[in-house]
Amino acid sequence: MATIEATLNIGPRVRALREAMDLSLRDLAELSGVSAPMLSQVERGETSPTLQTAARIAGGLELTLSQLLRLDEGGSVSIVRAGEVRNGPARRGHAYEVLTPPLPGLRAELSRHVLDAGAATGGLDDPPMHEPGSREVAHVQDGALDLVIDGDRHRLQGGDTVTFDADLPHHFENPGPGPATFLAVVSAGLRRS
Template structure:
């Protein structure tokens, strides 16, 4: 299923499961009623920041908005290098869900690539969300508690993501990193 189609049906389903109107969903997410309606109809592709607002407002995972969760543990789950990246408008940050959120484990694993000389600010996520960032290529700086911390290939950091944080690449080559995002108990796919 194409990402935009999955997002549209997932958002509508989440809202209907809760019995929320678009107005109520807008209040919970901080995303306008008009934008939520456009996303549900497949008429608009949200930015990364908007997706995080929706995930937080609905107490659901980021990757659950973009991918169909794996059905079971009996069969291996292979993720191919050619797997589709999330096509997010006006975003320089490339996002590729590797292992979508599964409530049995409480985490998702996402690969992100930040082009040279770019910065991405991230608003606080839900209370209790923790990010584990490992740089797989290039050099990345991570904003934690108002301070930038440099990470080189192979370096990693864990931090509470329920506060403002960010990523920047001040180098001439792309920076790629894996982000294992752990959610508190009760988070839904």
């Protein structure tokens, strides 16, 4: 019984996973069916969830209970299989998928983006939410992109790679004529806000 209770002390992991997915307590409550006050108590270590509650939290985080409890981890290697990628919300001709696992303490995230001709990853009304000090590396696989960063425009072609300060206002645009595909790695900032 002590082993199960120790295993269910998952508060810091739940919080790290929730924050990595950019979810508020209220968001996770809606996704999991576990109340926000209960989630807050779990995250702070004030209570250990039952197995049923832990399973609901795992589902809200798009994980199995085994993944949440780290029962299926085989050491320091974590593999995200092709069918296990997390899709970001597709909108305005921009679709993306996160290729890295939602692990606590992970300092970088790899994502694959597809932009339709004329589409953009965001703009003035949709700034990136990267923490201060973040860096981004983007590699254009196919097509052409314009990186618009802090008022400057940079044309990128297939095979080009760019590195920049991701905490500056920026977005990618596809000038066309066809779709553009690129990989992006965002690393966490050295400075904390």
